[in-house]
Amino acid sequence: MCRVHSAAKHAEYSTQSAKVDSIAGQANNPPGKQRRVMSIAVLSDMDLGARRASAVSLTKQLVARLADIGVDAKIFGSLSSGKFNAQSDIDLLVTECPRHLKYKIEGLVEDGLPGFRFDVVYLDEIPAHRRHRFLETVTDAGDLR
Template identity: 75%
Template sequence: MNVSVSSEIDLETRKARAVSLTKIAVRRLAEIGVGAKVMGSLSAGPFGEHSDIDLLITDCPRHLKYRIEGIVEDCLPGFRFDVVYLDEIPPHRRHRFLEKVTDAGDLR
């Protein structure tokens, strides 16, 4: 197998793992009443070797903010991630974030 084919398979495997783990993370967050969407390269592509996983928290009881990042970290071993809270984005910029999000269940 040549290097480029091997690299493509590794990236496909990495993305498949990222999708699977992200779905688990979003489901675990939903279980505690937190709404989350996926954004960034996992949502819009291309998801590469150095890509992180970006989550937009759309609905969250304030007292759970620290717990959220712990859940995400536990669910995404081996991946860097960013958690962005919709209520912390200035109102005039929220539309830019919301137009580029995906439900975890729609990830492929």
């Protein structure tokens, strides 16, 4: 799933989405299904570690592929801050992108991050007075651990 918006809006959306998913799971599913939905939401530490490792590996590969076509992307959000969890998505800040590729790279991102939700934010579309907030928190994909 791809969304293009600010990190603040993303945090608000994630919180609301988790609440809606939880309520929907309780109201609309038979008991067996409800338990399954709940068990997916609570990953064990090992599963979460494997999910994070997969996110890091796929993100590094994706950013390298994007660099090969002239796109510079940095990572922000929970993956870069070490707060990645079961509901986290992968947040990319595109700092440089050839004009003819703008908005077309989202298909590459979707293909490069199978099984993960993601956000793509373009630096040149962030109001100047807010850019520093993004630039202070970004991480190069090569620095992800």
